[in-house]
Amino acid sequence: MKIGRYEVLEEIGQGAMGTVYRARDPLIERTVAIKTVDIAQLRHEGADAEARFLREAQSAGRLSHPNIVTIYDVGETDSLAYIAMEYLSGPTLREVLDHARMPLDLALDTARQMAEALAFAHAHGVIHRDVKPSNVVVTGHRGQIKLTDFGIAHLANSEQTQTGQMLGSPRYMSPEQVRGGEIDGRSDIFSLGAVLYEMLTGHHAFDGDSLATIVYRVVHDAPVDPARLRPGLPAGLVELLGRMLSKSPQDRPDAPAVVAALHALATSAAATRPRADNRVPRLLPVVAFGAPVAVFLIVGVGIIVIEYFLGPGRQAALTDPGAAVHAPAPTPAAGTPTLQAPREAQASAPPPKKTAAPEDPYLAGLKRKQVELRLRRTELLLTYTAQHPDVVQIDRQLEQLRAERQRYLRQLRRDPER
Numbered sequence: 001m002k003i004g005r006y007e008v009l010e011e012i013g014q015g016a017m018g019t020v021y022r023a024r025d026p027l028i029e030r031t032v033a034i035k036t037v038d039i040a041q042l043r044h045e046g047a048d049a050e051a052r053f054l055r056e057a058q059s060a061g062r063l064s065h066p067n068i069v070t071i072y073d074v075g076e077t078d079s080l081a082y083i084a085m086e087y088l089s090g091p092t093l094r095e096v097l098d099h100a101r102m103p104l105d106l107a108l109d110t111a112r113q114m115a116e117a118l119a120f121a122h123a124h125g126v127i128h129r130d131v132k133p134s135n136v137v138v139t140g141h142r143g144q145i146k147l148t149d150f151g152i153a154h155l156a157n158s159e160q161t162q163t164g165q166m167l168g169s170p171r172y173m174s175p176e177q178v179r180g181g182e183i184d185g186r187s188d189i190f191s192l193g194a195v196l197y198e199m200l201t202g203h204h205a206f207d208g209d210s211l212a213t214i215v216y217r218v219v220h221d222a223p224v225d226p227a228r229l230r231p232g233l234p235a236g237l238v239e240l241l242g243r244m245l246s247k248s249p250q251d252r253p254d255a256p257a258v259v260a261a262l263h264a265l266a267t268s269a270a271a272t273r274p275r276a277d278n279r280v281p282r283l284l285p286v287v288a289f290g291a292p293v294a295v296f297l298i299v300g301v302g303i304i305v306i307e308y309f310l311g312p313g314r315q316a317a318l319t320d321p322g323a324a325v326h327a328p329a330p331t332p333a334a335g336t337p338t339l340q341a342p343r344e345a346q347a348s349a350p351p352p353k354k355t356a357a358p359e360d361p362y363l364a365g366l367k368r369k370q371v372e373l374r375l376r377r378t379e380l381l382l383t384y385t386a387q388h389p390d391v392v393q394i395d396r397q398l399e400q401l402r403a404e405r406q407r408y409l410r411q412l413r414r415d416p417e418r
Helices: 039-045 049-060 093-099 104-123 175-179 185-201 211-220 235-244 255-271 275-309 312-319 321-326 343-348 361-383 389-414
Strands: 006-014 019-025 030-038 071-076 080-086 136-138 145-147
Touching: 006 030, 030 039, 039 049, 039 080, 049 071, 049 080, 093 136, 093 185, 104 136, 104 145, 104 185, 104 255, 175 185, 175 211, 185 235, 185 255, 235 255, 361 389
Parallel strands: none
Antiparallel strands: 006 019, 019 030, 030 080, 071 080, 136 145
16 A cells, blocks of 8 residues: 555554554655545545645644654645654653653653743744643653644644634643633643643543533633642642643743753752762763673683692692692702601601791792783683683793792792892
8 A cells, every 4th residue: 555655564543633654655765654634534524624734744844853753745645635754663651651650850851851842833833732642752762752743733823723613632721722712832831731740640630520521620620739649749840830730821931931940840859869869870881881890800810810729730739639649849959958857757747837938029020920921811811712822832931930939939948048
């Protein structure tokens, strides 16, 4: 199935005025969402319905903002009018709120992004007129949201403004919209306040068993104090909600003022959060960098320890215990007298006490050289294989250092004044 040049992949839902499809644009290999509506249905609903549908593309297509869905194309076939727009795969805010009440910081951030989108739209003469959770998509990119469905938006300077016509979802409509009065950007602020109220409390600001009850409460009743439904809300946030949901449009803040207020509230909430919460994000880079380094050091030290305790001579002793018992004693230098105690005395005498080796500069130099060579060998083992020629050469040098150390210690024992 094709709609214009677009190849339809699947139906993804029903919009306010028709069916929505996921489709592919073959010209640039891009996935798009196609909103369609039957032209006959448009004409049946009224002379202005087709113009209102096309006005969605005209108004939203003028808006290029990170928090507003992008309109790519608009067109008509023999029986359908359609709009090609950015495809968003994330859940709607309605689906998110159906699961649980939102955390304070997330609710403030979501409302701020919505207010920024509305501020941009109002500055370009566009009013949404249907701000509600189902028209907000959470994209999944670090909590970014997109305000969608300008299907009943209108240009503020358009001569086709439908004063007296009630459009929108009753729970989120402003009192002047319910009455069919003049609509401007402050109506969107009332709707945003109703959405923020629901994000914070998990309840509708205006609810009822029937449409008439909901409409009456929107016009006449104040919502339940949000602090009663969610104790601990900042007083500044409760005051801001009260002004956004004011029955009088003149008492409501405009969108830029809401953006500034929400940003200040989010900053204040972050500052009063427990220190442990603030420390964790700063520690993440340290942990991410330090963990591999720590693993490398542990592996390196482990190899050094194994090499030291299980060197060639010790490995032979462990493999053949008799070898350690019958290993020949070191041969003294020529001309050096040797004393041998009787075997019985050797067997009965207690083992000599180990005394700490004197801190000799030459021995210290040998020890440092050993550590350097072992570290170098560890690096090579981690990078290459045990058969690498450099590793073999370092093993030979280590053996030479061991022999030199033993020779030097024997000379010290023979000549303590050296």
